[in-house]
Amino acid sequence: TQSTRPQRLLGAVQKNATRGDPCSVVKAIDHFCRHKEWAMNVGDEKGCILDSVVSEINPATVLELGTYCGYSTVRIASRLPPHAKLITLEFNPDFAVIARQVIAWAGVEEKVQLVEGASGDWIPKMKEQFGIKTFDLVFLDHWKDRYLPDTKLMEECGLLRKGSVLLADNVICPGTPEYLEYVRNSPRYESRYFKSHLEYTKVEDGLEKSVFLG
Numbered sequence: 096t097q098s099t100r101p102q103r104l105l106g107a108v109q110k111n112a113t114r115g116d117p118c119s120v121v122k123a124i125d126h127f128c129r130h131k132e133w134a135m136n137v138g139d140e141k142g143c144i145l146d147s148v149v150s151e152i153n154p155a156t157v158l159e160l161g162t163y164c165g166y167s168t169v170r171i172a173s174r175l176p177p178h179a180k181l182i183t184l185e186f187n188p189d190f191a192v193i194a195r196q197v198i199a200w201a202g203v204e205e206k207v208q209l210v211e212g213a214s215g216d217w218i219p220k221m222k223e224q225f226g227i228k229t230f231d232l233v234f235l236d237h238w239k240d241r242y243l244p245d246t247k248l249m250e251e252c253g254l255l256r257k258g259s260v261l262l263a264d265n266v267i268c269p270g271t272p273e274y275l276e277y278v279r280n281s282p283r284y285e286s287r288y289f290k291s292h293l294e295y296t297k298v299e300d301g302l303e304k305s306v307f308l309g
């Protein structure tokens with residue numbers, strides 16, 4: 096039977112990356128996506144911006160919306176301080192199976208809780224299920240029309256505190272116009288655009304970093 100692209104991406108990790116070495120996993124995926132098959136990972140260029148935001152915040156609690164194959168999960172987890180927790184939500188079970196293996200190969204499973212299910216169902220349960228009070232950092236990289244409703248849901252559930260940072264992928268391509276309009280015009284956010292390129296291409300894209308002001 097035919098393999099899927101995520102399965103082939105995992106194969107490239109297992110073939111070319113060193114177990115327990117997150118950097119080699121990231122490099123193996125980037126090489127595969129640049130030279131073999133494009134895939135919708137945040138990628139190396141935007142990934143460096145993600146890395147700098149994570150290092151700047153040094154978060155104790157991180158939420159990722161949309162795990163896909165776990166590329167950004169590994170990038171974030173490998174930069175977290177000890178005892179920090181990254182919860183990543185993925186509602187496609189086939190992608191979750193691949194992501195768990197990528198995360199394990201990188202050796203960052205201690206810091207990662209991959210939760211299978213939809214963000215809309217799980218965001219209201221974060222406190223009771225995982226003992227989370229608020230998130231220091233949220234990385235949005237799931238369906239683009241869900242960025243805004245899920246942000247409003249996180250506000251309503253009290254999961255954001257003064258200083259919480261939302262970092263959103265793809266605000267130009269494919270684009271998240273309603274989300275951008277909201278965070279850029281709301282008095283409750285201080286928003287900034289980091290210009291970059293769509294992963295593995297020369298097309299413009301970027302990340303929007305929005306600090307919740309409480």
Ligand SMILES: CCCNc1ncnc2c1ncn2[C@@H]1O[C@H](/C=C/CNC(=O)c2cc(-c3ccc(F)cc3)cc(O)c2O)[C@@H](O)[C@H]1O
Nearest residue numbers: 135161163184185186187190213214236237238241268269
């Ligand atoms: C109920 C749906 C909302 N809640 C959700 N809860 C949990 N996981 C969710 C999710 N939505 C989507 N997901 C998962 O996130 C992932 C979806 C990501 C969507 N991303 C994109 O569409 C995307 C697309 C591009 C792209 C850009 C240009 C182009 F020509 C083609 C594609 C680039 C990117 O960087 C992207 O992130 C999948 O793994 C999906 O199963």
Ligand SMILES: [Mg+2]
Nearest residue numbers: 137236264265
């Ligand atoms: Mg993306």
